[in-house]
Amino acid sequence: MGARVGRMFRNFNLENRVHREIAKEKPRLAPRHAVTEPQQQPPAAAATSGEAAVEEAVNRKDDPLLALLRSVYVDSTDPAPAEATKQVTSVGGERRPLKFHLPASVYGLAELTDVPVGKLTIGEALKALSSHRRQPETWTPEKIALDYALDLKEAKSILEFFIPFQVEIIPPKDQETKQIKAS
Template sequence: MGKVISSLGKRAIRPFKEFNLEARSHKEILKENRVTSPWHESTAKIIKDSIRSQPDEVKKRLKEKDDILVDRLKKVYVTSKDVQPQNPIEGDPSRPLPVDRNVHLNPEFGYFEPKSVPYGKITLRDFVEVVSKHQQDPEVWTPKKISYEYKLDTALTEKLLRHFRTFVLIAPKDYKTTKITQSTLKTIPSTTPDSLKQLSQDDSEEERTKSKGKS
């Protein structure tokens, strides 16, 4: 209720505030002796003490209007011109600025892959593909074949395939009825992709058996 009364009061006072506003504005602009902004107490004290210590002649001139100074101030003005630098900065041809302004999305592996890879090196994308192929079919994708296909050192390839793997599912044989705990995970071996396919096949066979029994 208070907000409504306050807004109504402001609406009622507004016409009186805006009455003859333009004429009052011009009158205020044409005033010679305007009210100056108030000083801070410490600043006012310093200025008063400084004036008090001046001779009487200086105090008298401070109160009078100096026409000569006013005329000089009227002649003071500032102009600005665009000046070209005498020695323009030249680009380094060995380190040219980028000219491609296209928006690039975030790379898949967190960095932009090189266009060319030297012998003995491999990109992260190819490395993930190699590890996945070796896990899916280790008899076909042997370390020797991978090292030959990707131009890698055979001993280094064997170490990489031994110590690095992609994410695999860890699940007990009766995973539908067994409660997964920390102690259970310690006793379960890592499931390879081949055994994952077997799990899915067992699940589908179990569902078929249940559907036949219901029918």
């Protein structure tokens, strides 16, 4: 009840009070402190004795330091073998036709006709992995590397580390829980 009464007195004649406050003459701001700006001097006259000494020390040639600098000899060698650079250029230049592709309209990808040598598309990788999983004697890493123009080491790594459709069935903690049987 008290809040209602207080709100009534607060809002009483509010608009007139606002107009009166806006119409009042605002107090003037206090004058700012006078700032003395540094005088701009011509560049020749700007150098004082301390600045001149620093500038002279910067521009002076130090013969012992120059002699030490001339004695430094840097021999640089390229750690990468030459065949690594050949491989990079050949990968960018040579291309091979696709062996297998997924329908492009389903995934919204552009239709590819060829890929660089040493590379695989997702469709080709999935096809190679599923073929190897179904027939490991026929689809060996050597055959996959030959068919898809891959390095043998890369083909072995793909078959070892790229496992797309592996389903892990976690056994239940107790026998009452239903379990999916692996077929």
